[in-house]
Amino acid sequence: xxxxxxxxxxxxxxxxxxxxxxxxxxxxxxxxxxxxxxxxxxxxxxxxxxxxxxxxxxxxxxxxxxxxxxxxxxxxxxxxxxxxxxxxxxxxxxxxxxxxxxxxxxxxxxxxxxxxxxxxxxxxxxxxxxxxxxxxxxxxxxxxxxxxxxxxxxxxxxxxxxxxxxxxxxxxxxxxxxxxxxxxxxxxxxxxxxxxx
Numbered sequence: 001x002x003x004x005x006x007x008x009x010x011x012x013x014x015x016x017x018x019x020x021x022x023x024x025x026x027x028x029x030x031x032x033x034x035x036x037x038x039x040x041x042x043x044x045x046x047x048x049x050x051x052x053x054x055x056x057x058x059x060x061x062x063x064x065x066x067x068x069x070x071x072x073x074x075x076x077x078x079x080x081x082x083x084x085x086x087x088x089x090x091x092x093x094x095x096x097x098x099x100x101x102x103x104x105x106x107x108x109x110x111x112x113x114x115x116x117x118x119x120x121x122x123x124x125x126x127x128x129x130x131x132x133x134x135x136x137x138x139x140x141x142x143x144x145x146x147x148x149x150x151x152x153x154x155x156x157x158x159x160x161x162x163x164x165x166x167x168x169x170x171x172x173x174x175x176x177x178x179x180x181x182x183x184x185x186x187x188x189x190x191x192x193x194x195x196x197x
Contacts, residue, residue: 036074
């Protein structure tokens with residue numbers, strides 16, 4: 001008989017579903033931020049990172065002895081994403097100041113290595129911000145703030161890339177201090193208002 005553990009609690013083998021895809025559909029229920037989402041799956045103790053892909057969805061439940069499932073609500077996932085992004089703000093701010101200081105100190109070899117890492121982190125923050133703007137009730141009333149932050153972050157990344165392509169390093173340092181630093185501060189302020197992080 002199939003043993004199903006959801007968030008550490010054993011559940012009876014539900015009648016009806018014949019394959020993993022059907023069971024997944026039963027588990028993911030609710031609307032809005034209360035919607036339950038499966039976040040991790042193990043078949044017989046082995047992690048299944050492909051649990052949303054067609055071959056895994058078609059896997060017959062009769063072929064599996066035990067399934068361990070972790071779920072979360074959409075609201076919790078959005079809050080965790082906001083918290084992780086918020087936690088990245090202080091390190092990004094320190095990296096911004098360090099890179100600007102190195103530019104002004106003439107250490108361009110290090111800067112050429114650090115700028116791509118910084119812009120990649122900013123692009124990730126931009127993506128997370130866009131996702132947060134589109135999801136959850138908490139973001140609805142602050143959607144304009146979040147969309148403005150996406151636009152500001154995109155503008156900063158474009159300005160950095162433009163000055164970097166011209167090798168105008170002092171202008172890159174200026175963008176970091178005069179544009180990026182206040183944008184990161186604004187991001188943190190909006191996140192505290194919306195998610196109380």
